[in-house]
Amino acid sequence: MTAGAPLLRVDGLTKIYGSCCPACVALTGPDVGTNVCPRCRSVVACADVSLVVDAGEIFGIVGESGSGKTTVLRCLYGDERPTSGCARLASLEDGRANVFEAPPRRRHEIRTRLLGMVYQHPSLGLRMDLSSGANIAERLLMVGQRHFGRIRARAQGLLERTEVPVSRMDESPRRFSGGMQQRVQIAKALANDPPILLLDEVTSSLDASVQARVLDLIRELQRRLGVAMIVVSHDLGVIRLLASRTAVMKDGRIVEVGLTDQILEDPQHEYTQLLVGAQV
Amino acid sequence: MPQGAALVSVDRLTKTFRLYALGDALVRGCAGVSFDVGPGHCVRLAGPSGSGKSSVLKCVYRTYRPTSGTIRYRDAAGEMVDLGRADDRRVLALRRREIAYVSQFLRVVPRVPARDVIAEGLWHLGFEVEQGRLAADAVLDRLAIPRALWPASPVTFSGGEQQRVNLARAIVLQPRLLLLDEPTSALSPEAAAVVVEMLRDLKRAGTAMIVAFHDDHAVGDLVDHVVCMTGPAHAGVLGGGS
Numbered sequence: 001m002t003a004g005a006p007l008l009r010v011d012g013l014t015k016i017y018g019s020c021c022p023a024c025v026a027l028t029g030p031d032v033g034t035n036v037c038p039r040c041r042s043v044v045a046c047a048d049v050s051l052v053v054d055a056g057e058i059f060g061i062v063g064e065s066g067s068g069k070t071t072v073l074r075c076l077y078g079d080e081r082p083t084s085g086c087a088r089l090a091s092l093e094d095g096r097a098n099v100f101e102a103p104p105r106r107r108h109e110i111r112t113r114l115l116g117m118v119y120q121h122p123s124l125g126l127r128m129d130l131s132s133g134a135n136i137a138e139r140l141l142m143v144g145q146r147h148f149g150r151i152r153a154r155a156q157g158l159l160e161r162t163e164v165p166v167s168r169m170d171e172s173p174r175r176f177s178g179g180m181q182q183r184v185q186i187a188k189a190l191a192n193d194p195p196i197l198l199l200d201e202v203t204s205s206l207d208a209s210v211q212a213r214v215l216d217l218i219r220e221l222q223r224r225l226g227v228a229m230i231v232v233s234h235d236l237g238v239i240r241l242l243a244s245r246t247a248v249m250k251d252g253r254i255v256e257v258g259l260t261d262q263i264l265e266d267p268q269h270e271y272t273q274l275l276v277g278a279q280v
Numbered sequence: 281m282p283q284g285a286a287l288v289s290v291d292r293l294t295k296t297f298r299l300y301a302l303g304d305a306l307v308r309g310c311a312g313v314s315f316d317v318g319p320g321h322c323v324r325l326a327g328p329s330g331s332g333k334s335s336v337l338k339c340v341y342r343t344y345r346p347t348s349g350t351i352r353y354r355d356a357a358g359e360m361v362d363l364g365r366a367d368d369r370r371v372l373a374l375r376r377r378e379i380a381y382v383s384q385f386l387r388v389v390p391r392v393p394a395r396d397v398i399a400e401g402l403w404h405l406g407f408e409v410e411q412g413r414l415a416a417d418a419v420l421d422r423l424a425i426p427r428a429l430w431p432a433s434p435v436t437f438s439g440g441e442q443q444r445v446n447l448a449r450a451i452v453l454q455p456r457l458l459l460l461d462e463p464t465s466a467l468s469p470e471a472a473a474v475v476v477e478m479l480r481d482l483k484r485a486g487t488a489m490i491v492a493f494h495d496d497h498a499v500g501d502l503v504d505h506v507v508c509m510t511g512p513a514h515a516g517v518l519g520g521g522s
Contacts, residue, residue: 006369054369212390219389223403241389245368259342259368266344270300277301 013085018042060243116189122181179210309335327509333492
């Protein structure tokens with residue numbers, strides 16, 4: 001028995017902001033404690049990031065702010081253009097095509113059909129000038145759905161699934177609480193049944209009780225829909241409850257990857273030990 | 281037991297923690313532990329607290345990465361795998377289907393009802409929602425968790441109830457290998473007897489068990505073989521550090 005082909009495979013993902021010199025990667029990282037290249041002042045947001053995600057799995061990325069974890073998500077989703085690297089999706093040309101090199105139209109299709117993104121700030125993922133129903137409809141229209149009744153029914157179903165009162169689907173999410181805005185964002189990201197959901201600090205700005213409800217929802221969606229996820233968080237508690245495997249990032253690099261319980265109970269890297277030791 | 285029949289063969293297992301915050305101190309979890317467990321057999325790790333019983337269990341479950349030695353496991357397909365070195369994804373697949381671990385602490389997403397916490401593992405194996413819940417209910421019933429508590433989150437339960445929920449999560453899966461860390465420590469003698477009875481049933485059905493018990497009268501005739509983890513060779517601080 002082997003683990004089989006993964007749903008997503010990322011190899012050597014690197015994103016550098018700035019003029020970029022040949023020494024950028026060598027002169028930055030956790031060993032030197034910075035992600036700013038001393039020679040050309042470019043910022044190495046992430047470098048040599050490789051990971052695999054299996055179908056239905058929740059993969060965690062943990063690290064402090066500035067460690068590059070959000071950049072990884074943004075590159076995957078297409079908000080940023082990586083400097084180099086390769087990402088393959090099993091559902092895209094049988095895993096042969098590099099997502100990062102897809103032509104613009106193809107890239108847009110990947111973003112609307114094969115991936116869903118939930119941002120830390122709802123204002124990045126939702127259009128506050130539209131109703132929550134219309135926010136979901138927007139994603140459905142992108143993939144060519146035109147039947148009004150079906151679109152509305154789908155939006156209703158998604159809002160029910162994410163525990164947003166359907167009676168409020170014609171209201172702008174601006175008027176919703178933080179927790180409910182995140183649930184609308186999740187509903188929107190799920191609109192086209194993507195096999196992978198990318199979640200960036202989705203519970204970080206929520207109260208503990210609201211956070212628990214969103215975490216429970218995420219687990220429920222994974223279980224019921226079998227959707228795989230990459231969950232990015234600075235909070236080891238969130239990672240512990242959600243992720244089966246976790247990568248630890250520091251200064252733009254993955255310093256350690258392992259089973260989440262191993263990361264928490266037998267951290268190998270010095271930085272991971274520090275992170276786990278600092279947990280409240 | 282003939283050599284070839286072992287389901288798990290632990291050979292000279294050693295775990296040493298390197299703690300950077302303590303100036304690279306080396307702390308020993310366990311050292312040179314060897315034993316075999318066959319299907320339907322139960323090995324008890326015995327010894328005072330700190331003797332490394334939990335370390336052995338956690339290495340087998342791969343919560344700890346062993347420092348040296350091997351943990352050879354024969355999976356359901358008959359393939360041999362060293363649990364200490366296998367790919368994480370491979371270990372996850374085994375945890376889902378074959379190897380269960382009952383820790384001393386319950387960690388769950390808040391708000392999820394006890395019966396769903398228990399059914400979750402079955403859902404991952406493809407059980408229908410109701411089917412999983414019914415199986416969970418049967419185990420909860422047998423473990424004498426009051427019916428009124430089933431829809432509540434186990435976060436609110438007493439220590440003994442939480443311990444039984446932990447056990448229920450593992451038992452419901454009918455694993456090939458069950459790892460138990462002091463599974464009756466918070467239980468009354470009556471509740472402990474029920475747990476031992478359920479473990480005996482699992483054994484009869486072929487489940488192999490490795491159990492850390494510091495006191496032996498709770499387990500009765502469940503245990504086939506005892507591995508004594510006393511002696512300074514087995515645990516302690518090795519020095520190093522500043």
